[in-house]
Amino acid sequence: MKILAIDTSNYVLGIALIDDEHVIGEYITNVKKNHSVRVMPAIETLMKDCDVQPGDLEKIVVAEGPGSxxxxxxxxTIAKTLAWTLNIPLTGVSSLAVLSASAGHYFDGLISPLFDARRGQIYTGLYKYDHDKLIVDKPDQLLLSKDWAIQLAAQQERVLFVGNDLPIHQAVLKETLGDKAVFANITQQNPRxxxxxxxxxxxxxxxxxxxVPNYIRLAEAESKWLEANKGKNV
Structure with a gap:
């Protein structure tokens, strides 16, 4: 089965093509640039380089959030448009699960992927591998990194933290968890x-x-609008 995967949920822009157990190609950048003008050219370039035509695709998989x-x-939006146009299935996957799978295959313990959510908050969850299958230990959520560290301190296993925003929260996690906290290498931080x-x-x-995407929380502008119009007939 030929699958096109699309991840624009954070700064990393990731496009992949697989065919059954074979990775045909991947395109990854980690730069602060507008995904809206870059993602379709990236898809077209990768498909052209891999000699894959749109009609060859059998499924679209997209990172559904959380994130930006x-x-x-x-x-x-792009994944839905492509799937509808090509009349092929569409599947969404947690952006945090993708990050976990990108670093945790051989880690004997729990995996905590994270994205910074500002004001000391993180998007995170808790995952682990059971043989070769990634399973959810705690669902994706939004909370303060210091509160997350306290929760994890009660766990018996070590925890692997992964994500490009790790340096923002690493000190807080290390202070609470000590040797239980393991931090992924730089080359493992990009979701594959x-x-x-x-x-x-x-x-x-x-x-x-x-x-629809899984934002976990409303966008800040939408939250402010709802708060300002609370109780109004709008």
């Missing part, structure tokens, strides 16, 4: 789009029209 509100929306493709390969397809 705008970034998640861009990836999901091929991992996204494999995670979504066997997942059930979404209904294209009703599928």
């Amino acid at each position: 509100y705008t970034g998640v929306r861009i990836g999901v 789009p091929a991992e996204l493709a494999f995670l979504g390969r066997d997942k059930e397809a979404e209904d294209i029209h009703s599928f």
Whole structure:
């Protein structure tokens, strides 16, 4: 099965093509640039370099969030459009699960991927591998990194932390967890789009029209608007 995977949920732009157990190609950048003008050219370039035609694709897999509100929306919109146009299945996968799979395959313990959510907060969850299958130990959530560290201190296992935003929260995590905290290497911090493709390969397809991103929280502008209009007939 030929699958196109798309991840624009954070600064990292990741595109991958897989065919059954074979990774055909990956495109990854980690730069602060507008995904909306870069993602389609990246898809076209990768498909051209890999000699894959749109009609060859059998499934689209997209990182559904959490992450950047705008970034998640861009990836999901493009994935839905491609799946509808090509009349092929669409599957969404947690952006945090992708990050976990990108670093934790051989880690004997728990995996805590994280994205910075500002004001001391993080998007995170807790994952682990059971043989070769990634499973969820605690669901994706939004909370203060110091509160997350306190929760994890009660765990018996070591915890692998992974993500490009790790340096923002590393001191807090280390202070509370001590030797239980393990921090992924720099080369493991980017979510791999091929991992996204494999995670979504066997997942059930979404209904294209009703599928929406998982933001976990409203965008700041939307939250402020709702607060300002609370109780009004709008």
